[in-house]
Amino acid sequence: MDTRLIGKNAAALGISGVLAKAISAVVGIVVTRYLGPASYGDYSAAYAYVGSFILFAEIGISQLMVQEGSRNPSVLPRYFGNSLFTKTIIAFLCYIFMLIFMYPAGYSTTVKTMIVFIGIAVCFNALNQSVYNYYQVVQKLYKAAAYQFLTIVFVAIFTMVIVLNGMGVVAITFSHLFSYIIISLLLYLALRKEIKPKVEISSLSGMVKRGLPFGIHRIFYALFAQLSILVLSLITTNVELGIFAAAYKLVLILIFLPSLMTSAIYPVLYQLGDTDKNKHQDVIEKVFKVLSAVGIAGSTLIFILSTPLIVWLYDGKFNASIPILMIVSWLLALECMSFSLGDILTTTNRQWQRTVVQGSALLILFTLIMVLFPHFGIYGVAYAVIMVEVYIFLCYYILVRRGVYKIRIWRQLPITIVAALFMAGTAWMLKSWNPLVSSAIAGTVFCTILVTLDKDFRRIGNFALRQTLRFVGRH
Numbered sequence: 001m002d003t004r005l006i007g008k009n010a011a012a013l014g015i016s017g018v019l020a021k022a023i024s025a026v027v028g029i030v031v032t033r034y035l036g037p038a039s040y041g042d043y044s045a046a047y048a049y050v051g052s053f054i055l056f057a058e059i060g061i062s063q064l065m066v067q068e069g070s071r072n073p074s075v076l077p078r079y080f081g082n083s084l085f086t087k088t089i090i091a092f093l094c095y096i097f098m099l100i101f102m103y104p105a106g107y108s109t110t111v112k113t114m115i116v117f118i119g120i121a122v123c124f125n126a127l128n129q130s131v132y133n134y135y136q137v138v139q140k141l142y143k144a145a146a147y148q149f150l151t152i153v154f155v156a157i158f159t160m161v162i163v164l165n166g167m168g169v170v171a172i173t174f175s176h177l178f179s180y181i182i183i184s185l186l187l188y189l190a191l192r193k194e195i196k197p198k199v200e201i202s203s204l205s206g207m208v209k210r211g212l213p214f215g216i217h218r219i220f221y222a223l224f225a226q227l228s229i230l231v232l233s234l235i236t237t238n239v240e241l242g243i244f245a246a247a248y249k250l251v252l253i254l255i256f257l258p259s260l261m262t263s264a265i266y267p268v269l270y271q272l273g274d275t276d277k278n279k280h281q282d283v284i285e286k287v288f289k290v291l292s293a294v295g296i297a298g299s300t301l302i303f304i305l306s307t308p309l310i311v312w313l314y315d316g317k318f319n320a321s322i323p324i325l326m327i328v329s330w331l332l333a334l335e336c337m338s339f340s341l342g343d344i345l346t347t348t349n350r351q352w353q354r355t356v357v358q359g360s361a362l363l364i365l366f367t368l369i370m371v372l373f374p375h376f377g378i379y380g381v382a383y384a385v386i387m388v389e390v391y392i393f394l395c396y397y398i399l400v401r402r403g404v405y406k407i408r409i410w411r412q413l414p415i416t417i418v419a420a421l422f423m424a425g426t427a428w429m430l431k432s433w434n435p436l437v438s439s440a441i442a443g444t445v446f447c448t449i450l451v452t453l454d455k456d457f458r459r460i461g462n463f464a465l466r467q468t469l470r471f472v473g474r475h
Contacts (some may be wrong), residue, residue: 020152025253027156029313030163031172032246036317039169041238046114048229053098054122055222057091060215061207062133067214069137081197082132082204082441091123105234114173121177124184131187134195150405154179170410200461213351222360224388225252227362228381231369238471244378246314247324248385250332254298281405287411288340289456293419295444296338296441301439302329304427308435317340319338334389337409341396344404353403357395361388419449 032040065079102115128147135144143474158175192317229250232241310318345354365388372380402408423446431437450457 001046019386021253023152024464027159028253031159033313033315033317034163035169035242036041037242037246039238040092040245041231041233041240041242042108043109043169043172043240044229044241044249045233046118048226048233049102049105049107049111050098050115050118050122051226051255052223053094054119054126054228055219056070056092057087057094057123057126057305058129058215058218058474059086059090059208060131060211061086062217063214063218064207064211065130066133066137069134076134077191077196077198078200078203079207080130081199082207083133084127084197085199086204086208087127087367089129091126095119095123107233108172108238113170117170117173117177121173121180124180128180128184128187131191134191143190149189150186151179151183154182213355214346215359217346217351217355218360221353224358224362224365225255227365228369228385231366232373232378232381234375240378243288243318243320244324244381246318247321247380247381248328250309250313250325251302252330254332255335259370267353281407282404284340284344285408285412286456287339287343288407288409288414290338291336291452292333292409292413293416293457295333296413296416296420297423299329299331299333300424301427302332304424305431305435305438308431308438312435321391323379324382327379328385330386331371331389334386334393338389338393341393341400341407341409342398344407345396348404349405350399354396356415357392357399360390360395364388364391408449415450415454419446419453419473422449423448 031043061079061083065076065083069076069079070457098115098119102112107115114147128151132144132148135141155176158179159172162175229241231244232244303326306329307322310325314321342354342357345351349469365384368384368387369381372384376383397407397409423442426445427438427442430441447457452458
């Protein structure tokens with residue numbers, strides 16, 4: 001196990017991921033304020049619709065490549081080539097179908113025009129994701145991180161040009177398309193020197209069959225994140241959709257944290273899942289501990305500071321989103337807690353179980369939305385999202401405890417909960433301050449308590465301090 005390489009990948013993913021999400025968040029907030037509830041509702045509807053179609057281009061070969069390539073690098077050309085080949089064909093078909101079905105869906109002319117541009121953009125991005133999976137296998141995630149960060153930079157620059165020139169929502173989507181085309185060309189030029197993909201039709205059916213559990217789960221997982229917006233785009237006004245999406249997407253921005261923190265160690269987890277169950281359990285429990293702390297802290301802060309946060313971020317234009325944000329804020333904590341449990345199933349060859357849970361969660365979410373929306377409106381949709389996320393967590397926990405090993409997660413939480421309560425009290429007293437300042441002070445209280453009372457977090461704190469001092473000393 002090359003710990004230095006893992007550290008390099010983790011650092012690259014961490015730095016680029018946080019910076020990229022920070023830029024995305026700023027641009028997203030600017031776009032939301034610029035468009036207002038109605039136009040932002042159209043924007044959200046187009047992205048949810050297109051995103052739901054393009055998901056089906058992912059049939060799992062890329063994820064299977066991560067598993068098999070981590071164990072045997074010689075298979076990479078075949079898996080990579082077949083992944084690109086199948087994605088190209090399926091992405092084209094997905095694009096055709098999304099153009100056909102947007103007419104009976106009843107969308108406005110503006111939304112239909114956006115679908116045309118966004119559809120092409122996400123097709124390019126689907127192919128780029130296979131490249132990022134390749135870099136994950138060869139443990140060069142720092143390269144994937146660099147290109148993903150560059151994508152966000154291009155999107156941000158072109159989007160801000162559109163906004164500053166007072167252009168419309170359709171122009172914003174065209175700028176996204178232009179950004180993805182540039183990144184695709186850069187990735188093509190970079191890969192020519194690293195690997196020669198090999199399309200092997202004879203092995204394609206076998207790869208598809210073995211990759212389906214990964215692909216179907218990925219479809220279910222991504223569809224779960226946008227199903228509420230997609231359904232609302234069909235049953236309510238664009239204004240209500242914009243109000244819901246402004247709060248919901250604010251939390252979704254942070255959902256990248258679990259995958260970001262585990263991507264660098266995925267190859268190692270696959271290996272340990274086959275060779276050392278005790279070590280695998282130890283690593284997962286530590287990951288759960290860290291992810292839970294991040295999720296619980298984030299959700300608590302968002303819940304307490306929801307009012308000043310919405311007012312400050314959206315300039316008072318989306319105050320109706322405040323109750324929605326208070327409800328969906330807990331999505332982050334639940335997602336962080338369930339993600340590592342789901343990873344146990346994935347890295348111990350139980351992917352179908354994870355897929356079944358995610359698929360059933362989709363059905364339950366759709367049913368709850370249709371039942372709760374007529375009675376509670378968009379608030380009912382927010383409650384439905386949280387209820388189903390609790391269901392996912394409990395299912396993962398039961399499957400792991402009964403079928404894999406007796407994971408010990410509850411002992412990881414008491415100190416985190418105590419620290420979160422003190423943080424909540426601090427944030428509550430500082431609600432009248434700027435939310436960034438109050439969040440920073442409350443977060444410092446949270447981290448101080450964790451480092452003081454828990455040896456694992458103390459080690460993490462000492463490591464971060466040493467790395468910071470070393471960086472300052474070099475510069």
